[in-house]
Amino acid sequence: MRDFVARLRTETGDPYVLGLVRACIGAFLFWHALAAARELSAVGYFGDGFYVPFLDALAGRAPARGVFVGIVALRMLLAAMIVVGLAARPALLGSALLGLYVLLLDRLQFHHNRYSLLVFAFLLSFTRCDQSLSLAAAPGPRIESPLWAVRLMQVQVSLMYLASGGSKLLDRDWREGLVLGDRLLRFGEQAVARGVPASLVHVLQEPQMSSALAKLAISTELFLCVALWLRKSRVFALWWGVMFHLTIQVTSSVEIFSWLMLALYALFVTHDVRARKLFYNPRRVKGVALGWTVRLLDWFLRFDVRAWTPDEVQGGHTIVVVRRDGSLATGVRALAMIARTVPLFFPLWAPLALVASFTRKGDLHTAA
Amino acid sequence: MRPWFAALFLGVQGVLIVTAARRPDHAFGFQMFSESTVIRIRPFREVDDAFGVRLVPIDPSGNWVSKDAQGNALSFAWGDRVKRPELRIFDQWIFAGYGADAQLDRFRGALSDMASHLEGDTDTRRLVLEVDVKKNGGEPFVVRLESPYRWPPGGANHGAP
Numbered sequence: 001m002r003d004f005v006a007r008l009r010t011e012t013g014d015p016y017v018l019g020l021v022r023a024c025i026g027a028f029l030f031w032h033a034l035a036a037a038r039e040l041s042a043v044g045y046f047g048d049g050f051y052v053p054f055l056d057a058l059a060g061r062a063p064a065r066g067v068f069v070g071i072v073a074l075r076m077l078l079a080a081m082i083v084v085g086l087a088a089r090p091a092l093l094g095s096a097l098l099g100l101y102v103l104l105l106d107r108l109q110f111h112h113n114r115y116s117l118l119v120f121a122f123l124l125s126f127t128r129c130d131q132s133l134s135l136a137a138a139p140g141p142r143i144e145s146p147l148w149a150v151r152l153m154q155v156q157v158s159l160m161y162l163a164s165g166g167s168k169l170l171d172r173d174w175r176e177g178l179v180l181g182d183r184l185l186r187f188g189e190q191a192v193a194r195g196v197p198a199s200l201v202h203v204l205q206e207p208q209m210s211s212a213l214a215k216l217a218i219s220t221e222l223f224l225c226v227a228l229w230l231r232k233s234r235v236f237a238l239w240w241g242v243m244f245h246l247t248i249q250v251t252s253s254v255e256i257f258s259w260l261m262l263a264l265y266a267l268f269v270t271h272d273v274r275a276r277k278l279f280y281n282p283r284r285v286k287g288v289a290l291g292w293t294v295r296l297l298d299w300f301l302r303f304d305v306r307a308w309t310p311d312e313v314q315g316g317h318t319i320v321v322v323r324r325d326g327s328l329a330t331g332v333r334a335l336a337m338i339a340r341t342v343p344l345f346f347p348l349w350a351p352l353a354l355v356a357s358f359t360r361k362g363d364l365h366t367a368a
Numbered sequence: 369m370r371p372w373f374a375a376l377f378l379g380v381q382g383v384l385i386v387t388a389a390r391r392p393d394h395a396f397g398f399q400m401f402s403e404s405t406v407i408r409i410r411p412f413r414e415v416d417d418a419f420g421v422r423l424v425p426i427d428p429s430g431n432w433v434s435k436d437a438q439g440n441a442l443s444f445a446w447g448d449r450v451k452r453p454e455l456r457i458f459d460q461w462i463f464a465g466y467g468a469d470a471q472l473d474r475f476r477g478a479l480s481d482m483a484s485h486l487e488g489d490t491d492t493r494r495l496v497l498e499v500d501v502k503k504n505g506g507e508p509f510v511v512r513l514e515s516p517y518r519w520p521p522g523g524a525n526h527g528a529p
Contacts, residue, residue: 008370049451050481052474054395108452108474110395123377148370152377159378163385163398171402173504182404182505186463252401 008151012144013271017300018124019085019132022092024263025124026082028117028256029095033075036102040072051106058105071098082121085134092125113257116160120264123153150267157264158225165221174218177211183252184210191251220244228268235340238265239350246347266300266343274304276341277322278334282307287318294338302341332356393470403467408500409458409475411446413492414514423496428459435491442488449485450478461502468501475499476513483515493517 047062063071075098081091099118103110128145131137168174184191188201203209220240227237242262249258280291288307295305308320321334329337336352339345388397411426413434426432430446447456454462454471455478464471475497483495497513 005371005374008374043451043453046451049449050455050478052477107393107395108455110393112398112400115396116398119381146370148374152374155378156381159381159385160398163388164400167388167394167397167399167402173403178504178506179401179404183401185505186404186406254400257400 004151008148011147011151013147014273015128015142015145016132016273017266017269017271018127018129018150019134020299021263021266022085022088022124022129023083023133024259025092025117025121026079028260029082029121030076030079031256032099032114032117033072033079036072037076040069046106046108052108054104054107062105071102074098085130085136087136088130088134089125092121096122096125111255113255113260117256117260119156120153120260123149123156147271153264153267154228158228161221161225165218165225168218169222174214177207177214180214180217181205181207181210187251194250196250234268236350238268239346241265242347269300273301275324276303276337278303278305278338279308279320279322280305281318284318290319294342297342297344299343300341332359392473393466403464403504405464405468405471405501405503406461407464407468407471408461410498411458412496412498414494414496415491416493417491430456430458434486434489436488437490444486444489446482449482468503472499472511472513479513479515483518486518493519
């Protein structure tokens, strides 16, 4: 704990990845503001009818319709500014406060994912998230920036898992699988419509299976709240979390919650840039394709991607990855390394790593 | 300064999470998918006329006709006050996303709000909702929600409200 407090004071890192998280959160804020505008047009202004403020002090104090229209428009503008990085930090703060104001005015509009998004937008405004992927970023290299607010965001992620998993653990219906079983029965068709095989859905709807799944879901949330912090378990925790949220996404309606959590996982990557190298053979089509694919999709800038002229050591390989510690990986281990660091390929990491663990053939370092 | 800010922020989050169970919708508590509950609402008006005190069903569309002090017909619609789609569906099973307590609390509020906006209606003493609840796949049970009386029971309505 003392170490954590000390790190809050002094720790710094490359803020590149924060620009990415900022753009995602801006897009989610825009999506929500757009939904509010659509609702205004389709359902009408909530202040003209029945609404429930969180605080008695706000009862009967909804702004005039015109003012609320202005608030929605401002939220859209601020969200767009966040995405492109124009005055992004004040825009994040303004967006969070305006969103919280609306939620406090009318708890009928409350959703966990909306509140979570606003909390993270608030915390992100205290980071140097405007130094990358930003129209307003100063030219030249990025400056190492304090990470205290990033650590707070990580703690918030863990708190959410703890609260969610803990409340389920304390609820007998949840522990026994009754809640999950009933949800699977009710939303099974929706899952099938989203591509989940009907036979799998039917199996999951069996009481024994939903009971086992409930225990797995509770364990997963409690595991994630701790394992994301431990260096040895972090990559597996991130992969397991990605699978967990993608499963939720196809089986439930959670607005942007799954994508928000996946974007926040970027906060748990080590804050360094181009600390690994990827060499590819420019004389092989596969090598060129892999090199360019990684260049295009390496959103965290983990790799320094270069073509090399094959020599007697590297001549037999299409790609060679130089890890952070200087060790080399080729073949399936190199692919596992790419999957581990390139977000779109990350779901493939665990199966590739499992295959790689059975062979040392592709690893120059250990084979030597 | 940073540790103090962090302590304050985390303290507030902790209090909100620990106290979430006290709020019907468990707001700010991150209790995702806390229930799997469906409810079905049947709306009524309670009137006191020549036939005595009785419940008159309201059409599932949420529209009804009442009377003013002169006996003229007055039209009302639930949707005039209650805009949220999930609070306007009657006589159908609907999923209560945030659980039975949250949905019942919201309907209780909507009922009182609607009853307090029946301007000129001297026929409707109060509004009543009968709610069928099925929680986590269990047996259904009925909850009755009542708005406050619009005038004292047994008393005459002198054109209230």
